[in-house]
Amino acid sequence: xxxxxxxxxxxxxxxxEILKELATPQIHHxxxxxxxxxxxxxxKLQQVLYTRNPVLLFTSSSTGAMEAGVTNLVARRCLNxxxxxxxxxxxxxxxxxxxxxxxxxxxxxxxxxxSMVDEQLATGxxxxxxxxxxxxxTGTMNPLEAIAEVVRQHRDVFLLVDAVSGMAGAKIDxxxxxxxxxxxxxxxxxxLPPGLAVAAVSERALERAKTVPPRSYYFNLPxxxxxxxxxxxxxxxxxxxxxxxxxxxxxxxxxxxDKRFERHATMAGIVQAWAKKHFDIYPEEGYWSQTLxxxxxxxSIDASAMVKTLASGxxxxxxxxxxxxxxxxxxxAHMGDLQVDEIQGLLRALDDILGF
Amino acid sequence: xxxxxxxxxxxxxxxxEILKELATPQIHHxxxxxxxxxxxxxxKLQQVLYTRNPVLLFTSSSTGAMEAGVTNLVARRCLNxxxxxxxxxxxxxxxxxxxxxxxxxxxxxxxxxxSMVDEQLATGxxxxxxxxxxxxxTGTMNPLEAIAEVVRQHRDVFLLVDAVSGMAGAKIDxxxxxxxxxxxxxxxxxxLPPGLAVAAVSERALERAKTVPPRSYYFNLPxxxxxxxxxxxxxxxxxxxxxxxxxxxxxxxxxxxDKRFERHATMAGIVQAWAKKHFDIYPEEGYWSQTLxxxxxxxSIDASAMVKTLASGxxxxxxxxxxxxxxxxxxxAHMGDLQVDEIQGLLRALDDILGF
Numbered sequence: 208x209x210x211x212x213x214x215x216x217x218x219x220x221x222x223x224e225i226l227k228e229l230a231t232p233q234i235h236h237x238x239x240x241x242x243x244x245x246x247x248x249x250x251k252l253q254q255v256l257y258t259r260n261p262v263l264l265f266t267s268s269s270t271g272a273m274e275a276g277v278t279n280l281v282a283r284r285c286l287n288x289x290x291x292x293x294x295x296x297x298x299x300x301x302x303x304x305x306x307x308x309x310x311x312x313x314x315x316x317x318x319x320x321x322s323m324v325d326e327q328l329a330t331g332x333x334x335x336x337x338x339x340x341x342x343x344x345t346g347t348m349n350p351l352e353a354i355a356e357v358v359r360q361h362r363d364v365f366l367l368v369d370a371v372s373g374m375a376g377a378k379i380d381x382x383x384x385x386x387x388x389x390x391x392x393x394x395x396x397x398x399l400p401p402g403l404a405v406a407a408v409s410e411r412a413l414e415r416a417k418t419v420p421p422r423s424y425y426f427n428l429p430x431x432x433x434x435x436x437x438x439x440x441x442x443x444x445x446x447x448x449x450x451x452x453x454x455x456x457x458x459x460x461x462x463x464x465d466k467r468f469e470r471h472a473t474m475a476g477i478v479q480a481w482a483k484k485h486f487d488i489y490p491e492e493g494y495w496s497q498t499l500x501x502x503x504x505x506x507s508i509d510a511s512a513m514v515k516t517l518a519s520g521x522x523x524x525x526x527x528x529x530x531x532x533x534x535x536x537x538x539x540a541h542m543g544d545l546q547v548d549e550i551q552g553l554l555r556a557l558d559d560i561l562g563f
Numbered sequence: 564x565x566x567x568x569x570x571x572x573x574x575x576x577x578x579x580e581i582l583k584e585l586a587t588p589q590i591h592h593x594x595x596x597x598x599x600x601x602x603x604x605x606x607k608l609q610q611v612l613y614t615r616n617p618v619l620l621f622t623s624s625s626t627g628a629m630e631a632g633v634t635n636l637v638a639r640r641c642l643n644x645x646x647x648x649x650x651x652x653x654x655x656x657x658x659x660x661x662x663x664x665x666x667x668x669x670x671x672x673x674x675x676x677x678s679m680v681d682e683q684l685a686t687g688x689x690x691x692x693x694x695x696x697x698x699x700x701t702g703t704m705n706p707l708e709a710i711a712e713v714v715r716q717h718r719d720v721f722l723l724v725d726a727v728s729g730m731a732g733a734k735i736d737x738x739x740x741x742x743x744x745x746x747x748x749x750x751x752x753x754x755l756p757p758g759l760a761v762a763a764v765s766e767r768a769l770e771r772a773k774t775v776p777p778r779s780y781y782f783n784l785p786x787x788x789x790x791x792x793x794x795x796x797x798x799x800x801x802x803x804x805x806x807x808x809x810x811x812x813x814x815x816x817x818x819x820x821d822k823r824f825e826r827h828a829t830m831a832g833i834v835q836a837w838a839k840k841h842f843d844i845y846p847e848e849g850y851w852s853q854t855l856x857x858x859x860x861x862x863s864i865d866a867s868a869m870v871k872t873l874a875s876g877x878x879x880x881x882x883x884x885x886x887x888x889x890x891x892x893x894x895x896a897h898m899g900d901l902q903v904d905e906i907q908g909l910l911r912a913l914d915d916i917l918g919f
Contacts, residue, residue, distance in 0.1 A: 210588040211596075218589045218799065229585040229803050232566040233574045233756050235880055240567075266758055267623050268798035271781045300780040394799060400589050402622055402758050402801025423779060424656040425627045442624035443574065443750060445758030447585050447803060524591055 211524040214553055216343045216372055216499040217395040219543040225399065225458075228451040236446065242438035244449055249438075251456035255464060256374070256389065258381035258407045263431045265404040266445045269371045269392035270296070272404035275426035276337070276367045276388045277301045277308075279416040283334040286311060286327050288319045290349070291342030292529050297369060301337070304422055309333075315342075315532075318494035319349045321357040328361040335365045341373030343395075344529035346501030346538060347490035348373065355384035365412060371395055374405075375459065376471045376498040376542045387412040393448065396471070396498055398543030399455055403448040408432070471497045474541035474550045481554045482539075485563055489536050498542035501528070503535070510537045513560055521556045567880040570909050572699045572728055572855040573751040575899040581755065581814075584807040592802065598794035600805055605794075607812035611820060612730070612745065614737035614763045619787045621760040622801045625727045625748035626652070628760035631782035632693070632723045632744045633657045633664075635772040639690040642667060642683050644675045646705070647698030648885050653725060657693070660778055665689075671698075671888075674850035675705045677713040684717040691721045697729030699751075700885035702857025702894060703846035704729065711740035721768060727751055730761075731815065732827045732854040732898040743768040749804065752827070752854055754899030755811055759804040764788070827853045830897035830906045837910045838895075841919055845892050854898035857884070859891070866893045869916055877912045 213220040234240045245264075252262040265272045277285055277300060285308040287298035301308040311327050313319065319338065328336065336358060341348045351368065358366040365387040370379055374389070376396030381389055387409040394401035408416075408428060416428040425442070434441045459467060478500040482488050489501040504510055510527050514537065517523050528536035541550050557563075569576040590596045601620075608618040621628045633641055633656060641664040643654035657664040667683050669675065675694065684692065692714060696707045707724065714722040721743040726735055730745070732752030737745055743765040750757035764772075764784060772784040781798070790797045815823060834856040838844050845857040860866055866883050870893065873879050884892035897906050913919075 210590065211594075213589060213591060215591050218591055218802065221589050223586075223588075226586040226588065230579075230582040232579075232582065233569060233577050233750075234566065235569060235571050235574055235882070236757070237882075238567075238874075238880065267627065267781060268800070270798040271623070271627075274779065274781045296780075303777055303780045305778075392799065394589075400801070400803045401592070401799040402804065421659055422661075423630065424652075424659045425623060425630045425782075442626040443748065443757040444624070445756075445801060445804075446574065447756045447758065448801075518594075524594065526591070526593075 209522055211518055211522050213524050214540050214545070215524050215526045216538055216540040217392065218401050219395060219398050219540060220545060221398055221400055222544050225451050225455050228454045229400065229447040231447070231450040233446060236439065236443050244453060245438040248449060248453050248456065251460060252405060254460060255456060256379060256381050256407045257383065260381065260407045260409050261432060261435050262405050262407045263428070263435055264440060264444060265406065266442065267404055268401060269369070269390060269404045271426060272390040272406050273297050273369055274300050274304070274423070275406070275428060276390060277306055278304050278422040278426060279419055279428040280365055280367060280388055280412050281306050281335040282415055282419050284308060284332050286333040286336040288324065288336060288338045290317060290319055290345070290347060291315050291339060292344035293342060293369060293371065294339040297337045297339065315345050316490050318347050318491060319354065321350065321353040324354050325357045328358065328364055334363050335367060337367045337369070340368050340370040340379070341377070341496050341498060343372040343499065344532065345490055346496045346499050347494050348377065348496040349494065351379065352384055355386055359385045365415070372498050372542065376468070378464070378468050381407050393452060396542040397455060399448065399451050402445045403452065470547065471542060473547055474545065475500065477547065477550055478539050478541050478554070499538055499540040501536050501538050504537060508561060510534050513537070516560050517556060523553060523556065565878055567874050567878050569880050570896050570901070571880050571882045572894055572896040573748065574757050575751060575754050575896060576901060577754055577756055578900050581807050581811050584810045585756065585803040587803070587806040589802060592795065592799050600809060601794040604805060604809050604812065607816060608761060610816060611812060612735060612737050612763045613739065616737065616763045616765050617788060617791050618761050618763045619784070619791060620796060620800060621762065622798065623760055624757060625725070625746060625760045627782060628746040628762050629653050629725055630656050630660070630779070631762070631784060632746060633662055634660050634778040634782060635775055635784040636721055636723060636744055636768055637662050637691040638771055638775050640664060640688050642689040642692040644680065644692060644694045646673060646675055646701070646703060647671050647695060648700035649698060649725060649727065650695040653693045653695065671701050672846050674703050674847060675710060677706065677709040680710050681713045684714065684720055690719050691723060693723045693725070696724050696726040696735070697733070697852050697854060699728040699855065700888065701846055702852045702855050703850050704733065704852040705850065707735065708740055711742055715741045721771070728854050728898065734820070734824050737763050749808060752898040753811060755804065755807050758801045759808065826903065827898060829903055830901065831856065833903065833906055834895050834897050834910070855894055855896040857892050857894050860893060864917060866890050869893070869913070872916050873912060879909060879912065
């Protein structure tokens with residue numbers, strides 16, 4: 208099999224030197240060498256997330272960390288802000304766990320605005336609100352900073368953020384913005400393979416979690432925090448991923464987070480210009496994602512055929528639209544360790560395929 | 564850091580050529596190449612588990628797959644058979660999820676006997692029973708075949724088996740014994756790194772799961788089975804582990820499962836003889852585990868010091884007793900890809916340290 212270079216919005220391309228880290232010999236999860244590894248990761252994760260909060264490690268996909276958020280942190284009623292497939296999933300998770308909640312849904316090509324959140328929270332019904340920062344299904348980047356500012360004005364409302372395809376690709380100033388829970392899977396802008404999720408949890412969130420009747424044994428934040436304080440995890444974690452995460456965090460901080468975010472913005476600008484020239488961009492202007500572009504297929508090209516030709520002829524993968532948006536959109540990721548020239552090369556390949 | 568060879572009851576030692584498989588370039592989880600990988604793994608897993616049932620893949624530790632079992636498969640009331648830390652954990656999980664259940668607890672140095680199970684099930688209160696096949700905390704191997712025979716006589720009762728440190732190290736004839744749910748983490752006798760669990764689920768279990776109100780979104784068996792039929796997983800799985808699992812299953816089947824089990828039995832016999840000569844064995848005779856031996860510290864040696872000296876002086880790790888058994892017992896694993904000569908070498912090292 209010839210491996211394809213991944214321009215997909217997760218899993219993303221992983222550098223060979225990071226892949227090799229996965230192959231580090233195994234260590235025991237209750238040994239001093241494990242705690243050293245855990246302790247080495249923690250301050251680096253905190254730097255990347257701009258937080259002094261503990262960053263817990265989940266051996267699960269991001270969906271697991273989403274479930275952990277609502278099952279541990281909603282004491283009264285949760286507001287699920289929905290403008291895409293993954294924010295809808297968070298509502299399904301909340302509802303499916305029997306947690307009182309309401310969905311506030313807007314069209315998928317629109318961003319959630321701070322005023323909408325303010326209006327909903329003003330009802331006084333909620334003590335938690337979920338938001339997807341960067342909707343992988345639509346390429347919409349919701350205005351997190353401004354929304355967080357609104358949520359802060361409702362003192363007892365906790366802000367839970369799915370930053371799956373945003374974290375490490377766009378700045379999230381966790382503590383300054385007062386985010387209580389922000390999660391991501393490492394197979395997106397962290398440019399690691401899937402199998403691990405991370406979440407920064409605020410002190411008051413950890414306090415509330417102690418008072419919420421636990422709905423899961425595996426996704427139990429107070430338990431995870433108890434082990435965290437010993438530089439351990441309650442259950443045996445995905446140790447290969449921890450080796451790779453440790454190395455990748457070092458490289459990310461060596462690049463510099465500001466530079467990393469700039470590189471993402473530059474790549475985003477290039478793809479957006481290409482998309483505007485030949486097609487359109489799915490979400491409303493002003494809210495285009497910095498890590499992936501969802502192209503609106505205004506020319507009615509055969510998106511499936513294009514994806515296949517790119518894979519077979521150029522050994523590269525982009526992704527068709529998500530769910531109902533299949534064919535109507537397609538998605539190009541510009542995140543992780545991808546470089547500007549790789550993005551330019553990809554667009555040339557698409558030009559060739561589409562005859563532009 | 565000098566890496567220690569692992570004689571711990573999980574994580575276990577992983578061969579270098581299997582570690583390298585983890586470093587395979589990433590593929591996309593919704594691509595044909597992923598489905599090919601998934602489809603290649605499935606029949607091999609079925610052979611190792613002696614089953615025609617689907618074997619589902621969990622991106623979680625075994626604890627997650629334990630939670631999935633009780634949250635999806637108990638319609639009425641669950642009996643948790645407890646004779647060690649992990650069977651007690653399963654009761655905690657069941658109770659913690661608000662599932663009606665009772666704990667049937669016996670001393671940790673005793674095995675669960677079929678007659679005990681029969682007596683409990685005869686009450687007619689239960690439609691599911693959980694059993695830990697091989698208690699990693701005590702080195703007890705419960706008589707699974709005989710217990711399964713008893714459970715089969717209670718037609719509507721499902722048998723859920725945690726085979727975490729037993730599967731692939733001792734024969735589990737899943738279909739012949741009528742086991743409805745049998746799970747394991749791959750970091751034990753599969754000799755892979757942690758981060759993935761597997762579970763074979765019977766047809767009638769999948770049917771019942773559809774009728775049980777879901778308690779978790781992430782651990783949802785009907786949803787996992789739906790994606791399984793497309794050779795996919797609902798959420799992005801731990802892809803590095805799937806590459807390694809695929810290669811390791813090929814090697815296991817090339818060795819031959821009977822030969823593999825024999826090798827485990829041979830290593831167990833050697834360690835048991837050593838333990839009886841110098842100490843004693845913690846569980847009652849007749850139920851000693853084939854994959855790990857829990858040595859009863861009848862000589863009151865300093866077990867912590869021995870573990871440390873072995874690590875620093877011989878670059879090898881065994882494990883102290885679990886929880887309250889720390890110091891009173893210590894544990895030597897003889898599972899996975901460990902060979903007879905490695906076990907003999909380890910015991911010589913312990914002889915040197917202990918002055919035998």
